[in-house]
Amino acid sequence: DNVLTIDVRETGEVLLVEIRDNGKGIKEKRLKEILEELERQEENGQMFGLRSVHTRLRFLHGADYGIELESRSGEGTTIRVRCPNSEGMDAIYV
Numbered sequence: 001d002n003v004l005t006i007d008v009r010e011t012g013e014v015l016l017v018e019i020r021d022n023g024k025g026i027k028e029k030r031l032k033e034i035l036e037e038l039e040r041q042e043e044n045g046q047m048f049g050l051r052s053v054h055t056r057l058r059f060l061h062g063a064d065y066g067i068e069l070e071s072r073s074g075e076g077t078t079i080r081v082r083c084p085n086s087e088g089m090d091a092i093y094v
Contacts (some may be wrong), residue, residue, distance in 0.1 A: 014064070015085040020078045027072035035069060057083060 007018045026034065037047045038054055054067040061084050071077040 016083040022076040025073045
């Protein structure tokens with residue numbers, strides 16, 4: 001059975017949102033392409049939404065924040081979103 005898990009943790013000044021699945025995963029070559037696309041500055045491409053969130057988090061809060069992807073073919077995928085954990089922060093500005 002496929003399982004999707006979403007965890008939200010506070011670790012000091014960081015709010016970590018982690019989404020994991022135990023699906024088929026992403027092949028290494030494709031994962032590398034996705035990670036490269038995530039770091040590009042162009043506004044076109046298939047990953048506009050993810051790249052926009054990643055870029056904005058880094059621009060507003062620094063290089064310690066943004067989106068991380070990890071996957072193994074046949075084992076599943078994990079996406080981590082690192083945001084500032086500020087008291088009184090009404091929304092994550094993305």
